Amino acid sequence: MAIEFTKYHGLGNDFILIDNRSSLTPVLTPEKAVQWCDRHFGIGADGVIFALPGQNGTDYTMRIFNSDGSEPEMCGNGIRCLAVFLTELEGINRTKDKYSIHTLAGVIVPQLTDDGQVKVDMGEPRLLAAEIPTTLASSGPQVINLPLEVAGKTWDVTCVSMGNPHCITFVEDVAAVNLESIGPEFENHPVFPKKTNTEFIEVVNRNYLKMRVWERGAGITLACGTGACASLVAGVLNDKCDRTAMIELPGGPLEIEWSEIDNRIYMTGPAERVFTGKY
Numbered sequence: 001m002a003i004e005f006t007k008y009h010g011l012g013n014d015f016i017l018i019d020n021r022s023s024l025t026p027v028l029t030p031e032k033a034v035q036w037c038d039r040h041f042g043i044g045a046d047g048v049i050f051a052l053p054g055q056n057g058t059d060y061t062m063r064i065f066n067s068d069g070s071e072p073e074m075c076g077n078g079i080r081c082l083a084v085f086l087t088e089l090e091g092i093n094r095t096k097d098k099y100s101i102h103t104l105a106g107v108i109v110p111q112l113t114d115d116g117q118v119k120v121d122m123g124e125p126r127l128l129a130a131e132i133p134t135t136l137a138s139s140g141p142q143v144i145n146l147p148l149e150v151a152g153k154t155w156d157v158t159c160v161s162m163g164n165p166h167c168i169t170f171v172e173d174v175a176a177v178n179l180e181s182i183g184p185e186f187e188n189h190p191v192f193p194k195k196t197n198t199e200f201i202e203v204v205n206r207n208y209l210k211m212r213v214w215e216r217g218a219g220i221t222l223a224c225g226t227g228a229c230a231s232l233v234a235g236v237l238n239d240k241c242d243r244t245a246m247i248e249l250p251g252g253p254l255e256i257e258w259s260e261i262d263n264r265i266y267m268t269g270p271a272e273r274v275f276t277g278k279y
């Protein structure tokens with residue numbers, strides 16, 4: 001049976017979106033998602049996202065499979081793509097759209113802005129080691145600037161959950177990091193029982209950070225929304241940046257704010273439709 005899909009990207013972090021609004025069961029298995037995401041033998045993407053009916057009073061549910069078939073709790077760039085996809089499916093006036101989306105990381109609220117971007121209420125960051133989860137907490141309940149041995153080198157890391165796990169480390173020159181070799185070592189490190197996403201951050205100034213990412217279940221991607229949020233939180237906790245900053249990723253910039261008023265993270269960035277098809 002042919003299934004209709006639409007390809008989107010958020011700063012080059014690309015996804016296959018599927019209209020799954022008639023059932024709470026994704027129309028693809030994780031194994032099929034791996035095949036669809038293959039850049040040589042399939043459509044090619046960092047993940048597959050399903051727009052499912054809402055649960056517990058929410059408008060919709062988002063589920064996502066990474067390109068390796070694993071299921072993460074949340075995806076920041078993906079939820080911006082989902083918001084635009086839903087608007088196009090529902091045909092509502094773009095500027096008024098605000099959705100409550102049920103995810104494995106809780107309820108997330110994206111809103112389309114007047115300039116065609118999407119601003120997302122990403123919820124509160126979680127900092128307790130058990131919430132990340134990580135076993136790396138020697139001196140307290142949080143992991144802030146603690147040494148971690150990876151591939152024969154000591155890295156000072158800060159761990160933040162945005163529903164999914166992130167390990168952040170600050171470096172002098174982000175372009176010099178050999179992501180391909182070091183990324184999998186972080187991802188599969190025994191101190192992360194559910195594996196981890198890893199962000200390498202260069203601080204340019206207190207409102208401008210450069211980031212490269214190795215994603216759990218997807219490898220090197222051009223952008224990671226939850227990673228940018230977690231990195232801003234890590235920057236604030238280490239007194240390296242202010243609570244509002246531009247995070248420059250290989251695919252482009254994201255604006256991130258950690259509100260002092262409600263402790264929630266707000267992420268603003270684009271989401272673009274690329275093409276539609278049947279597979």
Ligand SMILES: N[C@@H](CCC[C@H](N)C(=O)O)C(=O)O
Nearest residue numbers: 072075076077164224225226
């Ligand atoms: N690219 C995403 C994150 C996708 C999930 C991640 N690979 C994980 O397994 O946690 C984003 O924009 O947040």
